[in-house]
Amino acid sequence: MVTKAYGAQAADKRLEPMDVVRREPGPRDVQIDILYCGVCHSDLHQVRSEWAGTLYPCVPGHEIVGHVSAVGRAVTAFKAGDTVGVGCMVDSCQHCASCAEGLEQYCETGNTLTYNSPSPDAPGHTLGGYSQRIVVDEKFVLRITHSEAQLAAAAPLLCAGITTWSPLRHWEAGPGKKVGIVGIGGLGHMGVKLARAMGAHVVAFTTSESKRRDALDLGANDVIVSRNANEMAEHAASFDFILDTVGASHDLDPYLDLLKRDGTLCLVGAPEHPHPSPGVFGLIMGRKAIAGSTIGGIAETQEMLDFCAQHGIVADVEMIPIQKIEEAYERMQRSDVRYRFVIDSATLAA
Structure with missing residues (x-):
């Protein structure tokens, strides 16, 4: 399944439009049409190889909110139309001591990050949320109960x-x-x-x-x-x-x-x-x-999302079209944002 995305081909290249391939949903997969994706400083570090090991093409983004558009036949927790989120992880070993305790962020064999982790899917590593859609194992999909009007500002909750x-x-x-x-x-x-x-x-x-x-x-x-x-x-x-x-x-x-x-x-x-x-x-x-400390496990992340929905907590955000991502990175380096950029994923179709 081909989907539009923004990514970089090398550390010294600007982010640009590209087509990427998402797998068809397997039995336990959830396909998500992305509405919003937060912009984390980690995105900038990784895409520009300020952190070691960047795999190219690099499509960043791990603060994802969207609607379920399809589910695999064995999925029971989600259905088409549900509002969901995806954070920094899309898989883990599921059998080590940390995973057994719901601490997948500390998976002892290494979890699979939402982008820049080895993957059997093309192109051999995960591609993130600067894209129109994503396919994720249901165990790593979070339920979002904020109102529709709050969804953009809820996206940074998935990391920040x-x-x-x-x-x-x-x-x-x-x-x-x-x-x-x-x-x-x-x-x-x-x-x-x-x-x-x-x-x-x-x-x-x-x-x-x-x-x-x-x-x-x-x-x-x-x-x-x-x-x-x-x-x-x-x-x-x-x-x-x-x-x-x-x-x-x-x-x-x-x-x-x-x-x-x-x-x-x-x-x-x-x-x-x-x-x-x-x-x-x-x-x-x-x-x-x-x-x-780093992020949190899936159960803990759901707990946080539910707490935030109950207390009306969202991030303070500035919405941008994807075409202004490089400008956003430059401003982020100057701390010129109050306090998180969020991409309107509809602009990927422009």
Whole structure:
């Protein structure tokens, strides 16, 4: 099945229109006509080979929302017309310990990512959501219950939402907990919204005074400009948990100083270059931890989507036609978006 898409043929090539082939739905497959696809910074890193191992042609996109257009004969959970989503994974081994616990993101034999993973389908690797349709095993399809008017803004929940939800849930953000969110971008703005809805006292960290009002409007109880040493010092040793969403290399030590004993600094941003090594004494003197987290399992992602629908939570987005994807990448590198671009997939037909 031929479908229109946008992708790149090499790291130094612009994204351009191309035709790609999707498999016909197998017995347990769901075919999805894509309505919207969010634009993640990971897309830019991968398509430009800033992360190793890019396979070309590369069609990015893993924040997908659409309608089911066909299902395989053994599919029972979905039917034509259903509103569904696809996130960062489209398969996993299904038999390792992590998969058995519903943690497919940590599949011990390696999960299959929505794009740039080896696949038996043409052209030998997966192709993502910058396309008109996609075919996915029903186990990796999520149900979307947001209203039709919210669907574009719900698309980033499939990556930015679950990437922040999973660690907030794991480290039990909620009433009585003081939670910090470092960075007010695509990930960070979702972290603020989710942590506040979960009942935590939320403090947003930003390097820019101009984002103070934005962070408060997103739901932060307080805002710290991290370049202001006095503001940082006022919150020393007071945080239970800090979620660092920044995708650029930076010093972690100032945030370790803000943790209580047994507090955790969790990294979800993936910088192009490693962070400077933190000082050991900042860790051992308070039994503090630096941890990491990536997306979430399928059951956990469904839990997040249902929570967001119940609480009216969506991303703050700017809709673009696919023809402006290169401009969007350039603006994303300048942090010139509040806070996530979303592609209107109807423009692929133009």
